[in-house]
Amino acid sequence: MTAEAPASYVDDLQAYRDGLRRHLESTPELDQFRRRDHLGTEDRIARDARLMAMLAANGGWNLFGWPDKVGGRGGDERHRGVLYDELSSAGLPVPEPQLLLETLCPAVTRFSPHLAERHAPAFLRGEEWWGQCFSEPEAGSDLASLRTRARREGDNYVISGQKLWTSHGATATRLVCLVRTGTPESRHRGLSMIMLDVDSPGVTVRPIALASGDNELAEVYFDDVVVPADQLVGSENQGWSVAMFLLQYERAMYAWQSAAVALRRVTELRDLVAGQSGGLPDGAVRRLGACYLDIVTLRARSSETVRRLAAGETVGPEASVDKVLLAAAEQGLHDLARDLLGSDFLLSVSPRLQAWRAEWWYSRSATILGGSAEVQRTILADHILGLPKEKA
Ligand SMILES: Cc1cc2nc3c(=O)[nH]c(=O)nc-3n(C[C@H](O)[C@H](O)[C@H](O)COP(=O)(O)OP(=O)(O)OC[C@H]3O[C@@H](n4cnc5c(N)ncnc54)[C@H](O)[C@@H]3O)c2cc1C
Known part of the structure; x- marks a missing residue:
């Protein structure tokens, strides 16, 4: 177990870079991640999540750049930039879940801090990862035409529809979905963002085999999936x-x-x-x-x-x-x-x-x-x- 990286790195980016570089160079346990074996999607994500877990547990190096409240150690996007730089130049992978972390976590933190506080710490530590469900068979570039519907019933939303091309969908534990809460004509004004657990009853995930042989992407079906209303990211119809x-x-x-x-x-x-x-x-x-x-x-x-x-x-x-x-x-x-x-x-x-x-x-x-x-x-x-x- 290595010592905690100093909290002063929050205000001193160069010291963070130097300290991180020394850590990556001098930690033999990281060598296993430098091997250039060709791995399939699931194995690659699992390996990368282990790397995130190891960096978090041994010094908290990858927690800089995220607020304390969501399990980070403070700092900003530049700290995350330094992390990716130093990992890569040290011959280590930039963990694949970090792309989805970068995509989803800032928005969840900004619009629904309670959800970020609840779920982001596990993501930062490689214990879980999330998928982004925006695209649909008839709505990719034209997202405002999406049809997956969420209707309000008491304290819940009930979601039905289909999403397509969900990166890491085959193994993600949570999904952040853009859904229609307004009328079909409401276009971008009638959309909401909602986070749900993949193991909720009514969610079916079907991996898509890619030409490379990987199944990096998935189709996700929602069949009357009940999601507590406090899982909204932002407010109703603020999804756009x-x-x-x-x-x-x-x-x-x-x-x-x-x-x-x-x-x-x-x-x-x-x-x-x-x-x-x-x-x-x-x-x-x-x-x-x-x-x-x-x-x-x-x-x-x-x-x-x-x-x-x-x-x-x-x-x-x-x-x-x-x-x-x-x-x-x-x-x-x-x-x-x-x-x-x-x-x-x-x-x-x-x-x-x-x-x-x-x-x-x-x-x-x-x-x-x-x-x-x-x-x-x-x-x-x-x-x-x-x-x-x-x-x-
Ligand atoms: C590897 C990969 C990972 C992905 N991961 C995710 C994910 O995690 N979550 C998610 O929600 N989606 C994901 N996507 C889906 C991606 O966002 C969509 O594929 C993309 O937005 C395009 O939508 P589409 O495939 O429906 O194509 P279409 O929108 O049908 O477009 C087809 C073609 O028409 C062109 N076109 C469309 N509209 C216009 C226009 N107005 N002007 C000019 N040209 C236009 C497009 O450029 C394209 O060439 C992923 C896709 C890939 C390939």
């Missing part, structure tokens, strides 16, 4: 505001996490390619350089966004810039790996190459998840540049 607050975190903090991982991966790719028989393929140097620049550009942009979130500013639609840069950097890196690793990329059964292959598949979704690239560009055109609507 909660979702907009949440999406800026999903887009911005995911961008930072991805850049932290990509910076390590591009150097690993360089080493892998340089070690191939015959040396670097033609054009490799130029393409590696261009890829590195894309990642550094994303990081430069993202650092400003993270600082703004930490200062309590609303980033709002500007987070779409981060999301567009993230998708370009992520897909560029993995396309480069595919091109430079040649037939090894397609055929090798080594865990390292399998991991590149699986990540390439996942990178295809970078222009879809969290809002498609086309929709992000439309948001920028409408809300940031104020351009006139194009004629159909």
